[in-house]
Every structure is written in structure tokens, then in C-alpha cells.
Amino acid sequence: MPLMGNMPFRRLRSGLLALLILLIPALVPAQESGVRLRTVVIDAGHGGHDPGAISKFSKLSEKQINLDLALRLGAKIEKEYPDVKVIYTRKTDRFVELAERGNIANRNHADLFISIHVNSAGSSAASGTETFVMGTDKSRSNMEVCKRENAVILLEDDYSTKYEGFDPDNPESYIIFNLMQNAHFEQSIAFAALVQQQFIKNGPIKKSRGVRQAPLMVLWRTTMPSVLVEVGFLSNSSDRTLLNQAINRQKIADDIFRAFASFKKQYDAGGGSFTIDESALATPDDPAEEEETVAATPAAPAGPxxxxxxxxxxxxxxxxxxxxxxxxxxxxxxxxxxxxxxxxxxxxxxxxxxxxxxxxxxxxxxxxxxxx
Ligand SMILES: [Zn+2]
Structure with missing residues (x-):
């Protein structure tokens, strides 16, 4: 090959070699850890004909606040991490089925799924933030959140076959989740704890109800670390006032962004191993619902x-x-x-x-x- 002895080519070749040598140290950490956080799915809860929580005192419904927060969070990640792909389950006021939200994350091989919601309770005293991971902690308040956040499937067509007969109002239905293994439980908890830490530290709603587990449909089938953030209560006047102000919604989005940033740092460095900060985990403020067992005929068999x-x-x-x-x-x-x-x-x-x-x-x- 006549060109082999050609000086310009040799220079080019040694130049490429030098470039490769320069690049290798940068490549090694990524190869060592194997995985990097590349894709995040941001899910603005509710939408379209499903408004989520509403309050006659609030100028915004839950679906509007969720979307606003999702877009603010996404914009911040896109700006600060141009290499991270941000996918939204909705960017407008439209209805998306619960199962489809998880499917979007799975189809796109997302590394993190963040569902954003606003809470609501019968008592106007309930306030504060909480972040849920998929699990079967049986406290009563979690059941209320489950019923409310899962009830949207009743607005979908043919929900009973799509969700294998699941009825969000029937506590028995939640038994299907008992046998579920969540491969990403630890990572989900780690991210949830980071979110709650940011809320506690920076507010604007500093009262934390902690990290909790609940059988939430939207998190059921996702194949990556997944959380559902309840950013405050629309039924509480103080939370509601804060959520209605754009400046505070930006602060909340910034909190979740900072949690994302530290999660990504740990994720990229450790290739999936996480240290969980126990102090961020909740002890439910209301005890688990008492289940009275009446005398059975004959005696109920013992053990699971x-x-x-x-x-x-x-x-x-x-x-x-x-x-x-x-x-x-x-x-x-x-x-x-x-x-x-x-x-x-x-x-x-x-x-x-x-x-x-x-x-x-x-x-x-x-x-x-x-x-x-
Ligand atoms: Zn909601």
C-alpha cells in the first residue's frame, strides 16, 4: 500500500492514537461503573378530563400544578444535563392512562421515573410533602392516597381487563401487589429520600411526611427506580397558598432537580449501589389500621x-x-x-x-x- 509510508498519514495515525490515549481516562470510569443515568421520565399526574385534586379555594387544579412542576423540572434537567434525555408522559393538558405512563418509561428504557402529584385529604389539617415508592406498607393514610391516585383507571376504557380485574376501591384488590418483587426498591427509596431531604432543607413546604410505600398503579410495572412525589396538600390552606405561587413551584422543581442531581452522581459513580439515609424514612404518623379477627369456625389456619x-x-x-x-x-x-x-x-x-x-x-x- 503506497500510502502506508506517507508522512501525513503517519502523522494522522499518531494524532488519532494520541487522541485515543487522551480519551481513555475519561472513558474508563463509565466503563467501570457500567451504567449511567441517561434517560429520565417525568410524569405530570392526571390531565384532560381527570383534574386530580381540586379545591374551590385554589385557582389551579392538581393537574395544572403537576404539569407546571413537571415542565419546570424537565427544563432544568435539560439545561444542566444536556446529555440526559428528558421524556414527559404529557406536556399538555391531556388524559394519559395510568398503565401507559409506565409503558412510556419502559419503552424508552428510562433510568428514573418521577411522577408528580398534589395531595388532598378529608381533613384540612393534613399538610406537608411525601414521596412514595411501590410497596405494600398497610397504613391507612397510604390507602387513602392509593384509592385517590389509582381511581383514575375507572375513567379509562375497559380498565378491568387491562388491570387484571383490579378495583381501586376494593382493599382486597391490593393483595395482587403482595407477591410483587421490585428489583429497584432500594434505588427508589434512595431517590425518594433525596427528594424529601431537599423539601425539608429548602421548602417552601418544609413539613415532611417522609418516604412511604404504597401500591400505586402508576409505579407498578415500571422497570426502573420510580417514585411518586406528593408536593403538598391542596386541601390545606397554607400548602395551597404556596402551591398557587409560581415562585414556590419553581422552588419545588428546584428541590426535585437537586435530588435528581445527587441521585445521578451516585448512580453514575456507583453503578446502582446506594446508601440509604434512614433519617429521611418516615414513621407513619397514623398507626396501621387495626384488623380485628373474629372468632372463626373452625380456627383460622396459622402462618402465611x-x-x-x-x-x-x-x-x-x-x-x-x-x-x-x-x-x-x-x-x-x-x-x-x-x-x-x-x-x-x-x-x-x-x-x-x-x-x-x-x-x-x-x-x-x-x-x-x-x-x-
Ligand atoms: Zn394525584
């Missing part, structure tokens, strides 16, 4: 297992009640104001599933429950 629930009743049924259809080996538990009747004692869900069709012939609404 599966049963098939056949019916629920507001009143306690007699053993020979026609509603029990002659069923004798029935467990009865009083939970959330209902007497719940179940049959069987299966060590695995599969075993219960085998028996389910037989039970359904007598009790068409029967379903499997997990019992601790």
Missing part, C-alpha cells in the same frame, strides 16, 4: 397461606345462613367494616388457583386472597 374468599357481608352471618350455601369449613374475618368469608388453606397461590374454578361454580365472585 392462601384462601379463596367467597363473600363479604356488612353483617355477621349465621353458620347455617343460606348465603353460605351449605359451606361448612368457612373462615370469617372482620376487616374494614366487612365480615369476609373464605374457604380453603393453600400453601401456594397455584394450589388455590386450581381449586378456584370449583368454588366459583357455587360462588361466582370468588377470588384468591393471601393471608398472613
Amino acid at each position: 397461606h392462601f384462601e379463596i374468599q367467597i363473600l363479604a357481608s356488612k353483617t355477621k352471618l349465621k353458620d347455617n345462613s343460606p348465603e353460605l350455601k351449605g359451606e361448612k369449613q368457612v373462615q370469617c374475618r372482620f376487616i374494614n367494616g366487612f365480615y369476609k368469608y373464605s374457604v380453603g388453606n393453600f400453601s401456594t397461590r397455584e394450589a388455590a388457583a386450581k381449586q378456584l374454578p370449583t368454588v366459583k361454580r357455587k360462588f361466582s365472585g370468588a377470588f384468591i386472597i393471601a393471608v398472613d
Whole structure:
């Protein structure tokens, strides 16, 4: 090859070599850690015909505040981290199904999913921020958040098949989450703790309800660290006043941004290993709902297992009640104001599933429950 001996080419070749040598130190850390945070999905909760929380005292509804915060947060990340891809589940006032929000994150191989919401409660005294990760902590206030944030699926078409029969208003429905393994639990907790730390430190709403777990549909199927941030209560006058001001919404977006920045730093450096700051984790301010177990006939089997629930009743049924259809080996538990009747004692869900069709012939609404 005549060109091989050519001086300009040799110079070019050695120049390339020098360039490569220069680049190698920069490349090594990324290769060592393997993973870097490259894509973040920002999910503005609700939208379109689903306004989320509303208050007659607020000039903005939840969906508007969520979108405003999402856009502010996204803009900041785009500006400070041009190499990070920011994807929004919505950038306008439109309806997006809960499952689709997670799908958007999964399709784009996102490394972090941040869902932004505003809280609301029956009591106007409830205030402060909280960040949720997917989990099955059974405290009552979490259940309220779950019902409210999951209820939107009732506005979607054909929700019962899409969400495998899940009914956001039925506590029994949440049992499907008990068997779920969340591979990104630790990372989700780490990011949630960083968000809460920023809120506590910089406000504008400094009262923290901490990091919590809840079975939230929007976080259910995401395959990356995922959190749902409740930035304050629209039902509380002090929180509401702050949320209605653009300057405070910018502060909240900045808080989440700083949490993102430190999460990304740890994520890129450690390739997924995180130190969790325990001080940021919540001890729920209201104790878990008491579940009264009434005397069962016969004694309820001990230890975690599966049963098939056949019916629920507001009143306690007699053993020979026609509603029990002659069923004798029935467990009865009083939970959330209902007497719940179940049959069987299966060590695995599969075993219960085998028996389910037989039970359904007598009790068409029967379903499997997990019992601790
Ligand atoms: Zn919401």
C-alpha cells in the first residue's frame, strides 16, 4: 500500500492514537461503573378530563400544578444535563392512562421515573410533602392516597381487563401487589429520600411526611427506580397558598432537580449501589389500621397461606345462613367494616388457583386472597 509510508498519514495515525490515549481516562470510569443515568421520565399526574385534586379555594387544579412542576423540572434537567434525555408522559393538558405512563418509561428504557402529584385529604389539617415508592406498607393514610391516585383507571376504557380485574376501591384488590418483587426498591427509596431531604432543607413546604410505600398503579410495572412525589396538600390552606405561587413551584422543581442531581452522581459513580439515609424514612404518623379477627369456625389456619374468599357481608352471618350455601369449613374475618368469608388453606397461590374454578361454580365472585 503506497500510502502506508506517507508522512501525513503517519502523522494522522499518531494524532488519532494520541487522541485515543487522551480519551481513555475519561472513558474508563463509565466503563467501570457500567451504567449511567441517561434517560429520565417525568410524569405530570392526571390531565384532560381527570383534574386530580381540586379545591374551590385554589385557582389551579392538581393537574395544572403537576404539569407546571413537571415542565419546570424537565427544563432544568435539560439545561444542566444536556446529555440526559428528558421524556414527559404529557406536556399538555391531556388524559394519559395510568398503565401507559409506565409503558412510556419502559419503552424508552428510562433510568428514573418521577411522577408528580398534589395531595388532598378529608381533613384540612393534613399538610406537608411525601414521596412514595411501590410497596405494600398497610397504613391507612397510604390507602387513602392509593384509592385517590389509582381511581383514575375507572375513567379509562375497559380498565378491568387491562388491570387484571383490579378495583381501586376494593382493599382486597391490593393483595395482587403482595407477591410483587421490585428489583429497584432500594434505588427508589434512595431517590425518594433525596427528594424529601431537599423539601425539608429548602421548602417552601418544609413539613415532611417522609418516604412511604404504597401500591400505586402508576409505579407498578415500571422497570426502573420510580417514585411518586406528593408536593403538598391542596386541601390545606397554607400548602395551597404556596402551591398557587409560581415562585414556590419553581422552588419545588428546584428541590426535585437537586435530588435528581445527587441521585445521578451516585448512580453514575456507583453503578446502582446506594446508601440509604434512614433519617429521611418516615414513621407513619397514623398507626396501621387495626384488623380485628373474629372468632372463626373452625380456627383460622396459622402462618402465611392462601384462601379463596367467597363473600363479604356488612353483617355477621349465621353458620347455617343460606348465603353460605351449605359451606361448612368457612373462615370469617372482620376487616374494614366487612365480615369476609373464605374457604380453603393453600400453601401456594397455584394450589388455590386450581381449586378456584370449583368454588366459583357455587360462588361466582370468588377470588384468591393471601393471608398472613
Ligand atoms: Zn394525584
